[in-house]
Amino acid sequence: MRAVIIGAGIAGLTVAKGLRLLEWETEIYEQASELKPLGAGLSLSANALRALRTLGLYEAVVAEAQPIHRLDLLDDKGQVLQSTDFQRFSRQYGHLSMAVLHRGDLHKALLSELPRSIIRTDMECVDARQVGDNIALRFANGEIVESELVLACDGIHSAVRRALFPQSREHFARYACWRAIAPGFPQGMDPARLTESWGPENASAWPRSPAKGSTGLLAVVPITGTTPSWLRPILQKFRRCFPDFTSRRSLIGPRRTR
Template sequence: MRVIIIGGGIGGLTAAVALHKQHAEVLVYEAASEFKPLGAGIGLGANAMQDLKDIGIGDDIFAQGTPIHTQIFKDATGKILNTIDFAKFKAQYGHENITIHRAALHQTLFDALPRHTVRLGKRCLHVSEHHDGVVAVFNDGTSVKGDLVIAADGIHSSLRKQFYPAADPRFAGYTCWRGLTTNDGLVEAGVSCELWARKGRFGYAPMQDGQVYWFACVNTKPDNAFYAELTNEQLAYQFRNFPQEVGALIAKTEQAQTLHHDIYDIKPINRFVFGRTVLLGDAAHATTPNMGQGAGQAIEDAITLAKNIAQYNRKEALHRYEKERVAHTKKVVRLSRQIGWAAQWSSPFATTFRDKVFPHIPSGLLFKRLQFLFKNHNE
């Protein structure tokens, strides 16, 4: 089988690695003209780590990550509202949640493929299906034919628009800054934290080599020019009423290490498969980052698809992939959006209510609410 993968991000490269190990002919086409480290820190849940282990690169990725055993939620004064014991995932499923630099994960996936597999500077315009295959057409006038096209070209996927033109990205209601800086004793090992307040939300987690990944979110309309131009010093002032470590982390982050984006997702769709073309990752189910499952769900897509292709004929494999992944990722997208909605409340009444009720929700219930992420792993 010749598989054409459109998009060389985490989902596309994971699919390429998994299918290459099954001896499929894999060609990855990436619109960017060069391969270079991008992004900041990301979280990989134990569910994703299990899948990466299954294709033989889990240990390499774990070695570059930092295990997180506890998630803490606080109010703006630093008072603990609740916690989630991630160590239970290790005890129950054998794998840990980690933080890792997106570039390190990307590079490990890239290094697991033969160099000729990835073609750069190739932006796919559209695909056309024929009785004996599918053809992908690129912006430079070239085309390639294969047995299957995997559309892993992100939230703004041109291929999703071809088959599902109404599935445009939707704004989540807030904008986000992300940064990397040195820890210097500000952040506890193995602990990630989020602070929720009326005027914004701030989170941080330790990473390897004494680094810390942080994010900051505030409610706004999309494309707000004021927030787009904030320096780190000005951003720290926006969070001046938060605990001391918040302003310190922002202030000592180099401006070049700070990224700013409005947050979008895609309203869940009911189909990922269109003949010989299959949607994967953000192209299929872009989610807000509130559960740390964006990369993880793309990885799960890739492994699920590869496993089905190994066991069934093409049509049956794609049918099973769609059946398994559509319902599951819908739940992730919806729950993640709900979490972000509650975390970004700004009215005095709503935030007071949240801060009084949240501490009374049993930590075990929060853990249980995440166990659906492992449903497919236990069958």
């Protein structure tokens, strides 16, 4: 059995590992010319960690991750509203129940478990169509590849999805997200503690340790047409640091791409 996977990101590499365990022949086609450690921090919950263990990827990924022992849900004044003890769940499941790491480190760990020979770079898929029992994929360089099974792991702007399901459209949920990473930890920060702070107007912020020896922040803000009052001084400071970012829309407005 042979499968073609479009996209050498997290999903594409993970499904390739799973199919190879089932003795499928796999080929991965990636539009980028080289594989780079892109992105920011992300978290892996118990279900993802269990799946990685089933796929034989758990040890490689956890070696790059920061275990999380506790999650505290805070209000906008820093008062604890609710706490989750992940160590208790880890004992129950027999493996970590929460970990955070840089997306690039997760990607590197997944790559380490696959032969590079199955990945072809500089292969941008631009079209897909049904040909009998197969799917025929057309690439930007003119090459045509057919397979009985195609897995579209090429992201939100998937060319395969657009070709096979032309009525499918992305839906903008009217939320904007900031992600940032800085080296080191603030004084007094426990890297094994994850916090989620909820502010006015349903905004939230998650300080975290996305890679060993660094601190990350994820902030999610609803787009309501006006800048929330609590956000204004933050944006003013941001503009002083980055004077080219002068438009409020460029900071919190939706970004439209193809």
